[in-house]
Amino acid sequence: MVSLDQQTDLTRLFDLLSSVVDPEIPVLSLQDLGVLRDISVTDDVIEVTITPTYAGCPAMNTMQADIENKLAEAGYQQVTVRQSLSPAWTTDWMSENGREKLRRYGIAPPATSACGQQKSTIECPQCGSAEVKRISEFGSTACKALYQCKDCLEPFDYFKCI
Numbered sequence: 292m293v294s295l296d297q298q299t300d301l302t303r304l305f306d307l308l309s310s311v312v313d314p315e316i317p318v319l320s321l322q323d324l325g326v327l328r329d330i331s332v333t334d335d336v337i338e339v340t341i342t343p344t345y346a347g348c349p350a351m352n353t354m355q356a357d358i359e360n361k362l363a364e365a366g367y368q369q370v371t372v373r374q375s376l377s378p379a380w381t382t383d384w385m386s387e388n389g390r391e392k393l394r395r396y397g398i399a400p401p402a403t404s405a406c407g408q409q410k411s412t413i414e415c416p417q418c419g420s421a422e423v424k425r426i427s428e429f430g431s432t433a434c435k436a437l438y439q440c441k442d443c444l445e446p447f448d449y450f451k452c453i
């Protein structure tokens with residue numbers, strides 16, 4: 292077991308966890324998603340706070356296990372992963388970097404702040420066209436909806452705005 296030095300370890304812990312990704316969208320790290328909220332160290336126990344993208348998201352258990360495994364590999368044994376449900380996660384927490392990664396991955400990123408008007412801001416991740424139509428409320432996972440571009444005709448997932 293390693294002994295913890297607050298400052299250096301926090302930086303290292305954040306670095307370590309930056310390689311933990313969303314099991315459903317492996318190009319996005321928990322930091323990109325805004326799911327990783329906080330890391331604190333008290334009496335050699337590391338507490339990692341995460342906020343699920345939505346309550347009961349099945350991916351959260353995988354994320355939690357991935358966090359514990361990643362830290363255990365680095366020698367950190369005393370780890371508590373806490374799920375914080377309030378304030379609730381919103382797609383606004385997703386970083387700019389994360390949105391760009393999503394687009395390159397072929398998923399339309401959630402519209403920023405203007406969730407009420409998301410229809411006008413969804414763009415095809417392939418060609419950038421805003422001429423899109425919704426095919427299904429649910430895409431490959433419950434977090435996404437299936438859309439199709441009217442210009443290039445490519446179907447794509449849209450990460451739903453919450």
Ligand SMILES: [Zn+2]
Pocket residue numbers: 415416417418419420440441442443444445
């Ligand atoms: Zn298109």
